[in-house]
Amino acid sequence: MIRYTAARLLQAIPVLLVVATVTFALLRLLPGGPFDREKALPPVILANIEARYHLDEPVARQYARYLAGLVRGDFGPSYKYPGRDVADILRDSFPVSIQLGAAALVLAMLLGVGAGLAAGMRAGTLQDRAIIGLTLLGISVPSFVLGAALVLGVALRFGWPPAGLWESPAYALLPALTLAAFPTAYIAQLTRTSVIEVAGRDFVRTARAKGVSEARVRWVHVLRNALLAVVTYFGPLLAMLLTGSFVVEQIFAIPGMGRFFVTAVTNRDYPLVMGVTLVYAALIVLSNLAVDLVYGWLDPRIRLAGDES
Numbered sequence: 002m003i004r005y006t007a008a009r010l011l012q013a014i015p016v017l018l019v020v021a022t023v024t025f026a027l028l029r030l031l032p033g034g035p036f037d038r039e040k041a042l043p044p045v046i047l048a049n050i051e052a053r054y055h056l057d058e059p060v061a062r063q064y065a066r067y068l069a070g071l072v073r074g075d076f077g078p079s080y081k082y083p084g085r086d087v088a089d090i091l092r093d094s095f096p097v098s099i100q101l102g103a104a105a106l107v108l109a110m111l112l113g114v115g116a117g118l119a120a121g122m123r124a125g126t127l128q129d130r131a132i133i134g135l136t137l138l139g140i141s142v143p144s145f146v147l148g149a150a151l152v153l154g155v156a157l158r159f160g161w162p163p164a165g166l167w168e169s170p171a172y173a174l175l176p177a178l179t180l181a182a183f184p185t186a187y188i189a190q191l192t193r194t195s196v197i198e199v200a201g202r203d204f205v206r207t208a209r210a211k212g213v214s215e216a217r218v219r220w221v222h223v224l225r226n227a228l229l230a231v232v233t234y235f236g237p238l239l240a241m242l243l244t245g246s247f248v249v250e251q252i253f254a255i256p257g258m259g260r261f262f263v264t265a266v267t268n269r270d271y272p273l274v275m276g277v278t279l280v281y282a283a284l285i286v287l288s289n290l291a292v293d294l295v296y297g298w299l300d301p302r303i304r305l306a307g308d309e310s
Contacts, residue, residue, distance in 0.1 A: 002294070009293075010290070016282070016286060017279060017282055017283060020279060021275065021278075021279060022064075024275055024278045025064055025067065025271075025275065028274060028275070031269065033269060035081075035270060036050060036051075054080065067272075067275070074088070076088050076276040079272060080268070080269070080270045080271065081264075081265070082270075082273075087272045087275075087276040088276070090273060091258065091280060093256070094256055094261050095257075095258055097167055097257040097258075098243070098259060100173065101249070101255060102180070102242045102243060102246060104173050104177035105176075105184070105242050106238070108178065108185065109181040109185045109188055109238070109242075110188065112181070112185045113184065113185040113186070113187070113188025113191075113231075114188060114189075114192050114224075114228070114231060116132050116135075116193075117132075117192020117195075117196060118219070118224060119132065120132040120133065120189065120193040120196075121192065121195070121197045122219060122223075132189060135186070135189075136185075136186035136187075136190050137186070138186070139186030139187075140183060140186045140187060144182065144183065145248050147178075148175070148176070148248070148249060149252065151178065151179060152164045152165075156175060162174040162175055163175075165254040165255075166253075166255070167255050172253075172255075175253065176250070176252075176253045176255060179249050179252070179253075180242060180246060180249045184238050188231055188238075192227055192228075192231055194230075195227035195228075195229070195231070196223055196224070199222075199226045199227045202226075204222065205218060232295050235291070235295070236285070236288050236289040236292045239284065239285065240285050243284060243285070246259040247259035247260075247262060250263075258277050258281075261277060262278075
């Protein structure tokens with residue numbers, strides 16, 4: 002397991018290098034530059050600014066300089082936040098995005114798995130049809146529509162929870178619900194389908210025939226095997242929560258990485274866009290590794306096959 006984890010982490014290095022290279026090239030291909038949106042600057046001042054950030058150098062040299070900085074852990078200075086390095090901005094905004102994403106992830110897993118289990122164990126009943134209807138609604142409504150509806154219908158009408166900013170746990174309620182709506186619905190449908198399929202297998206019927214309690218059958222034999230499909234979805238789910246936070250952080254004025262990313266793209270703040278992109282890419286790589294490890298724990302056959310190979 003240690004060798005496998007180390008090998009996967011080493012494989013992540015070329016992946017991140019490709020992400021950095023593609024992102025760097027795409028940013029340079031975008032029309033306009035970091036300081037084109039400013040007021041018309043005298044040529045001398047503009048030349049001094051470009052020289053300060055090495056924008057007057059050839060693109061290949063800029064790329065080599067950026068990679069050298071990454072090796073040292075230096076993401077470079079922000080173009081639009083004078084006096085602040087990208088690492089400082091990430092250090093301040095990363096915990097906010099992680100807290101929001103973790104809250105949405107916990108909600109999605111608990112509510113989605115619980116609803117899917119309840120629907121799958123009573124397939125065809127009124128309860129099952131009601132849960133299916135709610136999941137269809139959760140999948141159909143975009144996050145920006147749901148977020149605006151929660152602000153207008155809950156926060157402004159009742160005065161609680163707060164509609165914006167990030168100052169206490171109460172401020173995370175509405176954005177976490179907004180971000181968790183789609184994955185909750187999808188996980189519920191995925192769990193329901195898996196529960197129905199697993200509940201009809203021979204080992205479940207054998208467990209009931211041996212007199213195993215219904216609670217043990219449901220939570221140990223059915224749910225554990227049904228979770229394999231949900232765990233497989235965990236990697237894409239994390240990516241979805243991270244990218245979905247761009248919209249949610251803008252709606253609720255949350256000072257997370259998603260909000261900084263949107264403004265950085267608008268302002269052509271190359272180092273900040275690169276820094277946020279690489280952090281997101283690293284998180285996705287780590288989440289996929291975590292999925293593989295948890296998958297092997299849930300299904301010993303996978304772990305055994307990996308050990309033998």
